[in-house]
Amino acid sequence: MHHVPAYILLFIALSLVQIFLLNNLVVGSFLCPLIYVAFLILMRLDTMPIVMLACGLAMGTLMDLTMGVAGINTIATLLIAFLRPTLIRLVSPREEWRDDGIPSPERIGTSLFWSYLVVMVLLHHTVFFTLEALSWGHLLRTVARILTSSAATILLVWLTERLFTAKISARA
Numbered sequence: 618m619h620h621v622p623a624y625i626l627l628f629i630a631l632s633l634v635q636i637f638l639l640n641n642l643v644v645g646s647f648l649c650p651l652i653y654v655a656f657l658i659l660m661r662l663d664t665m666p667i668v669m670l671a672c673g674l675a676m677g678t679l680m681d682l683t684m685g686v687a688g689i690n691t692i693a694t695l696l697i698a699f700l701r702p703t704l705i706r707l708v709s710p711r712e713e714w715r716d717d718g719i720p721s722p723e724r725i726g727t728s729l730f731w732s733y734l735v736v737m738v739l740l741h742h743t744v745f746f747t748l749e750a751l752s753w754g755h756l757l758r759t760v761a762r763i764l765t766s767s768a769a770t771i772l773l774v775w776l777t778e779r780l781f782t783a784k785i786s787a788r789a
Contacts, residue, residue: 650769673698693745
């Protein structure tokens with residue numbers, strides 16, 4: 618329970634950055650980083666699935682309310698919250714973990730962490746931008762948005778992970 622305040626602060630910080638900075642950042646129609654997914658990606662490896670779903674619902678609902686998109690964020694975040702335990706097992710077998718804790722390159726290995734990060738972000742963004750487009754007529758534009766936004770989000774999530782785990786040892 619000692620890690621709950623840190624996650625509450627992370628939830629608030631990522632929400633504020635997304636709402637007040639990234640949602641108002643106009644770089645073009647193809648670049649839309651969604652940093653709030655870092656909250657779910659950086660949850661402890663031993664987080665119970667019901668807690669993951671509740672956190673995904675809370676973050677998705679908050680983002681839907683502030684972005685004005687009816688349920689798209691909630692669907693995408695609930696999907697990755699639901700699939701996260703399976704994705705962790707697929708990307709990194711339990712024997713590879715040093716122990717339970719925050720997913721980081723130090724804990725699960727650099728290549729496994731990057732695989733986990735890329736799969737989570739691509740899955741979220743694919744669902745998000747596909748539902749946002751709601752048409753196969755704009756398939757190339759949607760794929761371009763998924764790829765460019767995923768690249769920006771992956772970079773931002775990695776930077777967030779570095780900041781979030783900077784003071785935490787590999788055993789925390």
